[in-house]
Amino acid sequence: MTAIPNDTSTCARCSSATVSIHEAIPWCPRCEWNLDRYDPNRRSPEFGWRWIDRRTHQLAYRLTRRQFTELAERSLDRPRLNLARITTVTFSLLLLAGVVALAVGGGWLATYRFPSLATVLGVAALGLAIALRPRLGKLDPLVDVLPRDKAPALHQLIDEVAAAVGAPRPDVVAVDHTFNAYATSVGLRRRRVLCLGLPLWGSLGPQERVALLGHELGHFVNGDIRRGLLTQPAFTMLGSAADLVRPVDTVGGGDGVGFVGVIGEMLANMLQSMLSRLLFGAHLLLVWVGLRDAQRAEYLADELAARAAGSTAAVRLLDTFLTADVVTMLVHREARAGRGPAHWRVAADEARTSVTDLPRLRQLSVRDDVSLFSSHPPAGLRARMIEARQWRTATVVLTETRSEQVDAELVRDYERTRRTISWAH
Template sequence: MGESCPKCSAATISKGTAEPWCPDCEWNLDRFEAQNRRPEIGWRWVDRRLFRAAYWLTERQHAELTGEPVAARSASAARIVTVAVSVLLLAAVAALLVTGIWLLLYDFFTPVNLIGALMIAVAVFLRPRLGGLDGRAERLDRGTAPTLFAVIERVAGAVGAPTPDVVLLDAERNAYTSTIGLRRRRVLCLGAPLWAVLDPQERVALLGHELGHFVNGDVRRGLVTQAARTTLARVSYLLRPERGAGIVEIIVEFLGRIASQLFLWLHLLLLWTSMRDSQRAEYRADELAARAAGTDAAIRMLDQFLFGDALDTVVRREARAGHGSAAWSAAGRQSLTRLAPEVPAFRQLSRRTEVSLFASHPPVGLRSGLLAARAAQPAAVVVTELEQARMDEELAAHYERVRRELAAATW
């Protein structure tokens, strides 16, 4: 039991090395702890102010969304700014490319050709990337995993999302979706250490959330808006000068550093703006997870991420001992049962430790809290224990490959 809260006299609590806070009135929950956070800029006084801004923005967004459904594509200020700036940046890159081609062809064998070639090279460097498949992940197919693909289709139908074109399995304790290539193929990747530990309805919730990203209007996922997340940072990199020795080189270096830093700060400002809309999209994906699996299962699935390090440790321990996915699941469920009394405290603490202007996801505690504040939804898709067993049987060879990878990895 901690000391008394100076505001409401309730007993304060703490977890690990975190500074105490009051679980009742939330006194000191917004405390900046440099020792428990990854530096964002590197200057503590700047990081502290950025944390304060991120905390306020994140809490305000959560309060605004409580009690009302999250629109898939709302015309928020963050979305409008991100799209508008992305269009301008793409237009600038296209103009650079066209001008470079014109100068390259204007008059052969003159210095102008070199300028044109340089402009073309810069435009190619700044171009949007189409993405590709992760070479470390293993591709699954319907022929060997029919039950999994059938469940994916049912969940996609429940949330109104298209089915993925590619399904992958990797060794990360995570899951993600992306859209890649000229044909914009939709990719779903499931992390085996996470998938194996989830119960049947939690798996439905995970699929509902990830497939929901295909329809939740996340501004990060558009080909056009990719420019907002990458172009200015690449310009900053190009302008970063080499260290010079002479007076002219020193002056050029000084001016180059100023220009590089200016574009870097513009990049960070645009990134921080786009993350506001991305966090809103995550709340929308959580709502779709609740629609597919039921609210209770969606909250349980989210709460697992409060204890990611602990669950990752037990899964790796079992993998090193030569045990397969069944042992991962049993050990993980045992850990979750033991940690269940800690959930309310870690939900609160996540609002301190996970908040950031760079974060694409809201803190887990706010996400589960938003679902709990809404009317409970029944499951639209129900997966039985038998179906779960079939899925695991179909993935047995893939689990074994992941087990060997986890066993060989250094801690």
């Protein structure tokens, strides 16, 4: 590994002046030398050991940049088989087969020569199978569902964007109080859910709203590996198994069990701890492999957002996420002052236009946001991907009038969100 000179005011590669914002380690804005440096002052620990966090950051940086380069040089087509997808599906099927075998074997043992020791083993196997079953998700009870008759203008807009990106319409449209939005599938029937966080939705302009819908609806057709029925076991089952075997301190701490009992408890805890760590390590490895493909899906969702709203609006949406801390703070300030979404948007626009170092923020996001366990590529690379590809004009145009009609349908939901923000802050 190349040594980093003590003086980082000048780029060691191209001799350009380096830059820094938010007290970050300097880097070269021209060739991005030193941008791959691990900055412990700007990152939360992932494993808890700095030397491991440094090396996993370097690996994540290389993989993220390599993926960006590979995708930028070819068409962002619909999902196709790749190593990450094949690995995730294969292990999911193996884990699912293991759970089925536990359930069938447990059921047979539970009824064999009832009652007997086999009955106890069978019941234990059945309990383990139930504990390890795939989690298919369910609708968040904290969201507010918006049926079509309650928000016809919003549903009509969603229908138009879905048609533009070639996605099916969601089965459930909901809103919540977060600065976020997501699309997911829940239950055995995989009901499609679209949830819009009103603080985010209310702070966006009309075309950025179209871009947000295009991105989220794009997850229904971009082959996002996290949403597939056959891939759920790889993301959940080994983690559940690690939790099950993790040693737990018992009440009394071994009092009265004698020396032999204490030794036995220590050995059992040691074995449980080792097994739990092995299972959790395998869980992290599978999640890491799956999230590599999930990041590809995010780039494709961004491409679909640009197709629906135009490239300009898609880039502006991503830049909003770069300044999310400031925008969120201003939205909360306006909400506490008793002002609604019209003021949220004005404040958010002022925050976005006041940022003069946007190119540096985009570059810094590449250092700050890369991770082996991140489901999204850095926002700076996502914006760069859109700008590097064919520039698109909007296929769905949302006028101010129509945008106001959508907001008029959400007046009560906005007010509940405003009160929730005010009470929480």
